[in-house]
Amino acid sequence: MSITxxxxxxxxxxxxxxxxxxxxxxxxxxxxxSKKLDTALGMSAAVTFVMVLATAVTWPIYTYILVPNExxxxxxxxxxxxxAGLVQLVEIVLRKYMPPLYNALGIYLPLITTNCxxxxxxxxxxxxGAEDPAFGYVASLVNALGAxxxxxxxxxxxxxxxxxxxSCDIPKSLRGLPITLVSASLxxxxxxxxxxxxxxxxx
Amino acid sequence: xxxxxPLIKEFTKGIIKxxxxxCLVLGTxxxxxxxxxxxxxxxxxxAATAVLVCSNSVISALRKxxxxxxxxxxxxxxxxxxxxxxxxxVKAYAPALNDALGVYLPLIVVNCIILGRAEMFASKNGVAAxxxxxxxxxxxxxxxxxxxxxxxxxxxxxxxxxxxIPILNSxxxxxxxxxxxxxxxxxxxxxxxxxxxxxxxxxNKEEIGCAACPMHDNCGKLAKGEExxxx
Numbered sequence: 001m002s003i004t005x006x007x008x009x010x011x012x013x014x015x016x017x018x019x020x021x022x023x024x025x026x027x028x029x030x031x032x033x034s035k036k037l038d039t040a041l042g043m044s045a046a047v048t049f050v051m052v053l054a055t056a057v058t059w060p061i062y063t064y065i066l067v068p069n070e071x072x073x074x075x076x077x078x079x080x081x082x083x084a085g086l087v088q089l090v091e092i093v094l095r096k097y098m099p100p101l102y103n104a105l106g107i108y109l110p111l112i113t114t115n116c117x118x119x120x121x122x123x124x125x126x127x128x129g130a131e132d133p134a135f136g137y138v139a140s141l142v143n144a145l146g147a148x149x150x151x152x153x154x155x156x157x158x159x160x161x162x163x164x165x166x167s168c169d170i171p172k173s174l175r176g177l178p179i180t181l182v183s184a185s186l187x188x189x190x191x192x193x194x195x196x197x198x199x200x201x202x203x
Numbered sequence: 204x205x206x207x208x209p210l211i212k213e214f215t216k217g218i219i220k221x222x223x224x225x226c227l228v229l230g231t232x233x234x235x236x237x238x239x240x241x242x243x244x245x246x247x248x249x250a251a252t253a254v255l256v257c258s259n260s261v262i263s264a265l266r267k268x269x270x271x272x273x274x275x276x277x278x279x280x281x282x283x284x285x286x287x288x289x290x291x292x293v294k295a296y297a298p299a300l301n302d303a304l305g306v307y308l309p310l311i312v313v314n315c316i317i318l319g320r321a322e323m324f325a326s327k328n329g330v331a332a333x334x335x336x337x338x339x340x341x342x343x344x345x346x347x348x349x350x351x352x353x354x355x356x357x358x359x360x361x362x363x364x365x366x367x368i369p370i371l372n373s374x375x376x377x378x379x380x381x382x383x384x385x386x387x388x389x390x391x392x393x394x395x396x397x398x399x400x401x402x403x404x405x406x407n408k409e410e411i412g413c414a415a416c417p418m419h420d421n422c423g424k425l426a427k428g429e430e431x432x433x434x
Contacts, residue, residue, distance in 0.1 A: 021382060022382050023236070023382075024232050024233075024235040024236035024382065024385065025232060026232070027231040027232045027235060028231060028232070028315060031228075031231070073287060073290075073291060074287070075309070076283050076286055076287050076290065076309040076312055077280065077283040077284060077287055080279055080283050080312050080313070081276070081279070081280065081283075084276055084279060113279075113313075114313050114315060114318060115313070116232050116310045116313045116314075119309070119310060119312065119313050120306055120310060123306050123309060123310075124306055127305075127306065172401070173394045173395070173397045173398040173401065174390075174394045174397075175397075176397075177228060177390070177393055178390045178391070178393045178394035178397065179390070180390070181386045181387070181389050181390030181393065182386070182387055182390040182391075184386040184390075185383040185384070185385075185386035185387040185390065186383070188382045188383040188386055189378075189383040191382075192381060192382070192383065
């Protein structure tokens with residue numbers, strides 16, 4: 001796979017296939033953690049890290065262990081356990097060797113196991129690989145990194161929107177989550193404008 | 204726990220009073236993603252209901268065997284097993300639905316409704332009550348998905364269950380079946396639910412929100428009146 005194609009995959013997964021705003025993965029942290037800019041950054045950094053790591057681990061497990069033994073149907077079960085174990089391991093390693101990073105990401109890590117964006121990316125890259133044999137390990141990792149960055153972009157943008165919302169006079173029934181969802185809808189509208197941009201850029 | 208009256212209550216609370224989607228705000232990802240049409244919304248709801256009933260019953264039956272410290276991994280394993288079974292059944296008997304739901308079908312594993320009910324209800328109650336609770340919550344989930352799927356399909360595609368609706372059919376408002384429409388319809392439905400619930404006092408957040416949170420054990424900040432660590 002050429003560099004141009006990899007750049008295309010990377011940009012597409014940030015803009016046109018944005019995990020939160022176009023594919024609806026990881027809506028819970030998107031709504032829960034996007035109130036403040038620093039927590040939004042911490043959460044998305046942790047998600048990006050785990051996404052890439054989980055893809056790096058589950059891809060070989062699926063391709064070299066599950067497929068040759070015809071255990072494809074165990075995919076869901078194996079992946080969720082691998083991700084849960086991985087998150088625990090990352091937590092332990094960070095606590096022992098990188099305390100500053102642990103203090104920054106630590107509280108978000110347990111929440112990531114149940115974040116569907118992580119399980120989603122590990123399965124989606126395998127689906128893409130099944131359709132197009134050229135979509136191999138490197139392309140999967142690039143896609144996972146792009147999806148993580150796309151998550152970060154959406155979270156940070158939306159944290160800004162929500163800070164503005166704080167000072168607005170909102171009708172009583174719309175206060176809280178409803179107005180947040182309506183503003184998310186407008187942010188998603190702007191991401192619709194990106195459709196087709198990546199193909200045009202790389203032509 | 205086996206008396207008749209509470210069982211009916213366990214069943215109905217999931218449908219209206221504690222509707223998992225509109226009141227507890229659980230399982231938002233599939234709610235937004237698969238409600239572009241009525242048939243995929245109902246299919247998703249039924250698949251999740253099947254998993255919920257089975258996992259609730261098994262977890263409740265094993266609640267005295269599973270050690271407290273490893274309960275979350277144990278629950279996830281049980282749920283993943285049932286999701287795999289449902290996935291295989293859907294693939295075999297409803298391949299069109301499998302294509303429509305795509306990766307969201309295996310993602311039922313991480314649907315917070317299912318883990319939330321396991322943690323909040325099945326780990327504390329008997330098998331029959333847990334199965335009924337799962338059924339009620341599942342039907343509540345399906346009903347909310349059905350409602351959202353109907354609104355989005357009627358306005359966005361001008362049809363209902365694939366049947367064309369005159370006038371709307373020739374002027375579909377495409378945005379409703381695109382991602383922004385999902386956020387918008389969900390926001391509006393929640394505003395309506397808020398309005399209907401506004402006379403009643405607000406529920407204590409510790410009761411509904413925290414038990415489903417994986418940080419429940421080492422956080423407990425809401426109980427102490429502090430701000431939630433996850434927010």
